[in-house]
Amino acid sequence: xxxxxxxxxxxxxxxxxxxxxxxxxxxxxxxxxxxxxxxxxxxxxxxxxxxxxxxxxxxxxxxxxxxxxxxxxxxxxxxxxxxxxxxxxxxxxxxxxxxxxxxxxxxxxxxxxxxxxxxxxxxxxxxxxxxxxxxxxxxxxxxxxxxxxxxxxxxxxxxxxxxxxxxxxxxxxxxxxxxxxxxxxxxxxxxxxxxxxxxxxxxxxxxxxxxxxxxxxxxxxxxxxxxxxxxxxxxxxxxxxxxxxxxxxxxxxxxxxxxxxxxxxxxxxxxxxxxxxxxxxxxxxxxxxxxxxxxxxxxxxxxxxxxxxxxxxxxxxxxxxxxxxxxxxxxxxxxxxxxxxxxxxxxxxxxxxxxxxxxxxxxxxxxxxxxxxxxxxxxxxxxxxxxxxxxxxxxxxxxxxxxxxxxxxxxxxxxxxxxxxxxxxxxxxxxxxxxxxxxxxxxxxxxxxxxxxxxxxxxxxxxxxxxxxxx
Numbered sequence: 001x002x003x004x005x006x007x008x009x010x011x012x013x014x015x016x017x018x019x020x021x022x023x024x025x026x027x028x029x030x031x032x033x034x035x036x037x038x039x040x041x042x043x044x045x046x047x048x049x050x051x052x053x054x055x056x057x058x059x060x061x062x063x064x065x066x067x068x069x070x071x072x073x074x075x076x077x078x079x080x081x082x083x084x085x086x087x088x089x090x091x092x093x094x095x096x097x098x099x100x101x102x103x104x105x106x107x108x109x110x111x112x113x114x115x116x117x118x119x120x121x122x123x124x125x126x127x128x129x130x131x132x133x134x135x136x137x138x139x140x141x142x143x144x145x146x147x148x149x150x151x152x153x154x155x156x157x158x159x160x161x162x163x164x165x166x167x168x169x170x171x172x173x174x175x176x177x178x179x180x181x182x183x184x185x186x187x188x189x190x191x192x193x194x195x196x197x198x199x200x201x202x203x204x205x206x207x208x209x210x211x212x213x214x215x216x217x218x219x220x221x222x223x224x225x226x227x228x229x230x231x232x233x234x235x236x237x238x239x240x241x242x243x244x245x246x247x248x249x250x251x252x253x254x255x256x257x258x259x260x261x262x263x264x265x266x267x268x269x270x271x272x273x274x275x276x277x278x279x280x281x282x283x284x285x286x287x288x289x290x291x292x293x294x295x296x297x298x299x300x301x302x303x304x305x306x307x308x309x310x311x312x313x314x315x316x317x318x319x320x321x322x323x324x325x326x327x328x329x330x331x332x333x334x335x336x337x338x339x340x341x342x343x344x345x346x347x348x349x350x351x352x353x354x355x356x357x358x359x360x361x362x363x364x365x366x367x368x369x370x371x372x373x374x375x376x377x378x379x380x381x382x383x384x385x386x387x388x389x390x391x392x393x394x395x396x397x398x399x400x401x402x403x404x405x406x407x408x409x410x411x412x413x414x415x416x417x418x419x420x421x422x423x424x425x426x427x428x429x430x431x432x433x434x435x436x437x438x439x440x441x442x443x444x445x446x447x448x449x450x451x452x453x454x455x456x457x458x459x460x461x462x463x464x465x466x467x468x469x470x471x
Contacts, residue, residue: 037185038160038183038184038185039183039184039185039189040181040182040183040184041181041182041183041189043179043180046082046182046189047081047084048078048081048082048175048180048182050177050180052086053073053077053081053175054090054125054127056090056122056125057073057077057090057127058177060092060105060120060127060129061073061092061177062177063104063105064092064094064096064101064104064129065177067096067104069094069096070094070095070159071092071094071096071177072092072093072094072159072174072175072176072177072183073090073092073174073175073177074091074092074093074172074173074174074175075091075093075166075171075172075173076089076091077089077090077091077175078173078174078175078182079170079171079173079188079224080224081175082173082182082189082192082193083192083195085224089128090127091127091128091129091130092127092128092129092130093129093130093131093132093159093162093174094129094130094131094132095132095156095159096131097131097156098110098116098117098131101118101131102118105118105120107121108120108121108129109121115130116131117129117130118130131156132156132157132158132159132161132162133155133156133157133161133162133165134155134157134158134161134165159174159183159185160185163185163186163200164185164186164200164201165200166186166200167200167206167210167213167216168188168191168197168198168199168216168220169186169187169188169191169198169199169200170188170191170192170196170197170198170220170224170226171188172184172185172186172188172200173188173189173192191229195224195225195226195227196226196227196229197217197220197221197224197226197227197228197229197232198231198232199217199229199231199232203231203232203234203235204235207235207236207242208239208242211239211242211243211245211246212246212250212251212254214236214239214240214242214243214274215243215251215254215258215276215280216254217232217233217236217274218258218267218270218271218274218276219254219257219258219261219263219267219270221266222263222266222267222269222270223261223262223263223266225266228274233274236274236275236276237274237275240274240275240278240279241279243276243279243280243363244279244363247365248362248363248364248365249365251280251363251364251365252364252365252366252367255280255322255326255364256319256322258271259304259307259322259326260307260311260317260319260322261311262308262312264305264307264308264311265301265304265305265308268300268301268304279363280364281326281327281330281363282359282363283327283329283330283333283334283356283359284300284326284327284328284329284330286330286333287329287330287333288300290333291329295414295415296328296329296332296414297329298413298414299325299328299329299410299413299414300325300326300328300329301413302410302413302414303325303410303413307321307322307325318370318373318403319370320369320370320371320373320374320377320403321373321374321377321403321406321407323360323366323370323371323374324373324374324377324378324403324407325407325410327356327360327374328378330356330359331352331353334352334355334356335348335349335352338351338352345382346382349379349382350379353375353378353379354375357374357375373400373403376398376399376400376404377400377403377404377407380395380398380400380401380404381404381407381408381411384404384405384408384418384421384425385421387424392428392436393436396428396429405425405426405429408421408425409422
């Protein structure tokens with residue numbers, strides 16, 4: 001084993017394959033010189049076991065090795081296994097090119113332009129196989145940088161190059177199947193043990209290469225209960241605006257990862273703490289800041305806590321409901337502003353819903369299949385105050401009723417004024433049609449209307465002579 005203080009050798013071009021196991025010295029054709037050292041952590045010094053690795057990932061690793069290529073389990077799976085987690089995805093890094101990988105696996109498809117990858121498909125499981133990337137431009141045009149952002153990266157290199165171009169040290173660990181060791185080129189093993197998120201290289205440069213890394217730092221810290229290393233955290237508030245340059249569709253996927261992976265509350269608090277919330281949800285962030293009572297924030301946090309519980313219980317969570325939750329502060333603020341302009345309540349609600357959705361689309365690409373149900377959840381909230389028979393039955397049969405009612409229950413965290421409505425609609429769901437009709441008749445007999453005031457007497461319209469005659 002190579003001691004932690006020894007420096008990895010930089011060799012000339014050698015045949016493809018895994019590092020020599022007796023010494024742990026890697027066969028590297030590196031394009032860069034680095035201050036990092038190669039450390040090989042043997043099996044008896046880490047917690048990763050083959051039985052915890054996907055059998056399909058093992059198949060990919062063994063077949064690549066049998067064909068003479070180097071192949072390693074890499075990234076999040078290695079990291080999660082080291083901290084006792086159960087990875088859902090298993091990625092492989094290799095010195096085989098995508099085309100060579102495709103020749104080895106019938107069940108392989110090549111994807112991507114920005115990052116050329118191989119997906120080896122085993123039923124519903126996909127093993128992602130990536131060729132070692134270099135951390136420099138070889139002049140071939142396969143690495144493109146625009147305004148500091150990396151837009152294309154298909155220059156292949158050595159395993160050391162590959163480690164250096166990864167984002168965080170904890171994601172740059174390689175599990176070698178031939179001796180069950182972990183290969184660490186950037187000090188990631190110690191960072192995992194210390195539960196520390198640390199960028200490889202200069203933080204500002206790495207964020208400018210890919211601004212979404214700021215969100216990844218927050219998300220992974222929340223997921224793993226890691227702290228973000230001070231130098232890694234320091235530039236984030238100042239560079240948060242760079243997220244405007246990220247593709248809205250990519251930000252949509254990142255938001256789902258942030259809030260639908262079972263650690264939504266921690267992710268939300270991380271976004272607040274590092275100044276990223278205004279970059280993702282500018283209008284909601286402004287509404288939360290201006291809400292002195294803190295009621296809106298309590299509502300959002302309670303909603304995210306409920307979402308985390310559903311994820312933990314393997315219960316479904318709709319992105320429509322999630323965005324209804326996250327954008328509710330913006331909707332409330334916009335609605336108040338429109339009502340102050342003199343708009344009728346229903347018209348103000350529709351305009352507020354449309355305006356908030358439209359503005360949010362400038363940042364995050366929210367598909368219509370989610371934005372329309374989101375708006376319906378909002379617009380149904382005003383209906384819960386009604387006790388008018390036809391409207392009650394119409395609301396109960398609305399396709400979004402259940403989601404809207406759950407949303408109303410969450411609003412109780414911000415204000416106790418909804419208790420009566422929650423009790424009524426909870427009972428209404430349990431009653432038969434006749435029982436509900438009888439209950440509504442009793443309410444009206446007691447003088448309760450949808451506004452909670454005494455009912456107005458309806459004047460009988462006198463039939464005209466023409467109407468009486470049937471004309």
